[in-house]
Amino acid sequence: MKYKLVKETKPKLSTFGKYKAVTVHEHTAETRQILIEAAKRLGLTWGDVVPFAMALSTVIGDHLRQGHRVRLKDWGLMKLEIESDKVDKPGDFVAEKHIRGVRLHFLPESSGGSPDLYKNLDFEKDKTSP
Numbered sequence: 367m368k369y370k371l372v373k374e375t376k377p378k379l380s381t382f383g384k385y386k387a388v389t390v391h392e393h394t395a396e397t398r399q400i401l402i403e404a405a406k407r408l409g410l411t412w413g414d415v416v417p418f419a420m421a422l423s424t425v426i427g428d429h430l431r432q433g434h435r436v437r438l439k440d441w442g443l444m445k446l447e448i449e450s451d452k453v454d455k456p457g458d459f460v461a462e463k464h465i466r467g468v469r470l471h472f473l474p475e476s477s478g479g480s481p482d483l484y485k486n487l488d489f490e491k492d493k494t495s496p
Contacts, residue, residue: 367389367487367488367489367490368389368390368392368489368490368491368492369387369388369389369390369489369490369491369492369495370387370388370390370491370492370494370495370496371385371386371387371388371491371495371496372385372386372388373385374386385496390492397419398412401415401416401419404419426444430444430445430446430470431446433446439475440475441474441475442472442473442474442475442481442483443472443473443475444470444471444472444473445470445471446468446469446470446471447468447469447470447471448465448467448468449465449466449467449468449469450464450465450466451463451464451466
């Protein structure tokens with residue numbers, strides 16, 4: 367996993383001017399690539415897995431939009447979380463005004479407190495990093 371060092375530029379933060387590691391994403395694995403690789407592992411063709419993958423995507427999205435958490439065994443838990451402004455009193459809250467957005471949270475499956483997804487990571491400093 368490649369990283370580069372970047373300087374904190376927000377003056378209000380206590381870490382202003384310090385350097386931190388951030389991930390360098392050199393590639394985005396798109397749906398077609400993922401499905402081709404999954405099909406090969408199953409001994410199927412890309413066309414065999416597309417309908418299932420599209421149905422799975424729709425079903426998961428439907429559950430998330432209903433406010434459900436979605437847990438996929440051996441992968442993790444997904445949920446949508448609201449981001450909102452804070453108000454002084456509950457009566458002051460107006461959803462249309464104070465809800466800024468929604469974020470998808472993914473919590474990888476873990477065994478013994480350490481997510482398997484994070485195991486065996488190798489870190490490599492990107493050549494463009496200071």
